[in-house]
Amino acid sequence: MTLGRSLGATLALAFGATMLAVFALVGTYVYTGLDRQVRTQDDLDIVLAARHTRRLAGELDSLDAVRAHADRLTSQVLGNTALSMAVVDERGNVLARHNVGRTEREDLPPAASGTASPAPPALPDAELFPPHATPVPAAERITVDRIATWRADGGTSVRGVLAGAMLRDGTQIRIAIARDMSDRAELLDGYRNKLKLAGGLGALCAMLLSYWLIRTALAPLREIVANTGRITVDKLDARLDAARAPRELRALVDAQNAMLGRLQQAFGHLSQFSADLAHDLRTPLNNMRGATEVALARPRSPGEYQALLESNLEEYDRLARMIENVLFLARAEHPTFVTRQRAFDVHDELTRIAEYFEGLADEAGSTLRVEGHGQLTADVELFRRAVGNLLANALRYTPAGGVIALSVDETADAVRVVVENPGEPIDPALLPRIFDRFVRGDPARSGGVPGGTAGLGLAIVRSVMELHGGTARVESDAAGTRFILIFVRNAAS
Structure with a gap:
């Protein structure tokens, strides 16, 4: 030592x-x-x-x-x-x-x-x-x-x-x-020498005794360090025993256990994310490989080759969107990510977004409606991306003839944007994880409608709201599903 x-x-x-x-x-x-x-x-x-x-x-x-x-x-x-x-x-x-x-x-x-x-x-x-x-x-x-x-x-x-x-x-x-x-x-002189000797010996004894006492008092801390050192990646579920720690160190043990819990959760999410990403990347690659192998099994006409290329192009687009979404999520989590905020009219932006999705809504047999008024200071591009993901999600799960409502209302403290659509309610067991990455809803709710963002759309919505200091939540019942974005005034940086 x-x-x-x-x-x-x-x-x-x-x-x-x-x-x-x-x-x-x-x-x-x-x-x-x-x-x-x-x-x-x-x-x-x-x-x-x-x-x-x-x-x-x-x-x-x-x-x-x-x-x-x-x-x-x-x-x-x-x-x-x-x-x-x-x-x-x-x-x-x-x-x-x-x-x-x-x-x-x-x-x-x-x-x-x-x-x-x-x-x-x-x-x-x-x-x-x-x-x-x-x-x-x-x-x-x-x-x-x-x-x-x-x-x-x-x-x-x-x-x-x-x-x-x-x-x-x-x-x-x-x-x-x-x-x-x-x-x-x-x-x-003799008395002074005795005082010097007594003082020196007393200080030496006090130093040795204090060292022993400090070593004894720090023994629980060394035990905590030793127990923490035995925790590895495959043992993240292990926790330190707070009951054995002195009262002064219980806060440290609790904080250590909380950190281990966060690490366990983060490693779990990372493992799940890696598995989901590998699965979603493998699907379009397998589709392209299978279609290409079939096409090469015998000579094909130019029209068939053109159809193959068009099919592969769709898969390329799907891969590109997935990679773009993953990169956005990675950048959004970085502390140096900068938002370009300005004041805008929320009703006007919702109207522009509805007009952009109007063609898809007509194909799905749905109607878009914009309601309410409000002013907001935020990154317009990120706002459009979040609301666009919610609207695309609503179009995918809204039955034909349904009306999708985009509404805004404001208070002195916050601006609330709601995207509401009719349809089958979301499984209650899925609601707590709905904004996690690669979490998909029940395919039966979408009626088998293809497309989407490979389970990253709602994760992007949550990241956008966190960048603005706001929150995203969902409500789903027999009357429909409502995604609610709450922008707190003066919270975004």
Whole structure:
């Protein structure tokens, strides 16, 4: 299966990418929230320690008192190995400290606690606070906004505050409290890496799971494709089982079954059309061949040969008409077929058609009558052909002395043309197929009258009406047979 062309793989990749983006957004939100929370807590510890130390220093009388009470001053940061603290005088001499590495300066006194082992170093003295830092004035409240961030010489991130304090004797001292952020950076880096790993694995699992779900969901569609592939020309009666398809695919299955039904019907019509066409072509050819063989069986007079040629010419004409009708039907079904439409008076056209068939009507002992009035926009040649086929059909099935009526009436929406003739009614079983190709009426109704269009005349009528966006229908009962053409206004293109 090619990933670039697989619907399941494409959807799975899209879903995986979406989940990765969602995990990234959620992870970023959680990570920044944790970073903000940790930083806020650390800043609060720094501020509280600075305030507490300033308050205690304000209760002392002198620098000596500060040295003597160093443990008390550093009590706020005792136990917090991450915080470093130093109290220095204006000359930079350390008065008290916690977690501050010793330097080689001789003026730095030992730790006020008097213990033999010094406090574990956290920050060197030079890195406890940058030299360019401006302390918070003794009279100003220490807030989080005054906390600064800088980089130590080793690249370690440090946050802290430098605040001034005043002893009772008016002496100014400075309090420096800082926190080495390396452990926080390590914590956040580990948390970030875990979020990345969890997000990547989650997106991968989501992609694989979605691919499996999509493949499972598409299984009925693959079954439909497989079942459709097993349907061949000789199995067009097979249908897909809509009951087994999911509800979302039932419309597809129904449409597929409907298409199979249309294909079956089309193949059936094509097979029947081929058989009927072969039969109708074979009949005149056999007639000509039989007559020619008889004529060649012995010498004939010129008159007999002339009669043979005339008989063959009639068969040629019959073949030519049949081929012309078949070609017209084929062209009419093509979507590029163009009609040349114009407005005309229907009564006048019906009169012209009746005059054209007047000689045949006289020979058949029938009378033609034109009734009604109406205006129509259509292809005049196709109109004449359709009505002419109906009139020829009526003459063939009308008994001697009968009256064939050609009438027209119009409404605001349509124009209706009716060709009505008396005679035996059409077999009701034949009515639904009367406009199909090569369908012929009962020869008994025509009284054995030869001729016709080899069962294509009414098929041509239907094609003409479809080209104009109209319909053709038939009614037949004991009173007679009526072929009705309905031209819908503004329907034809």
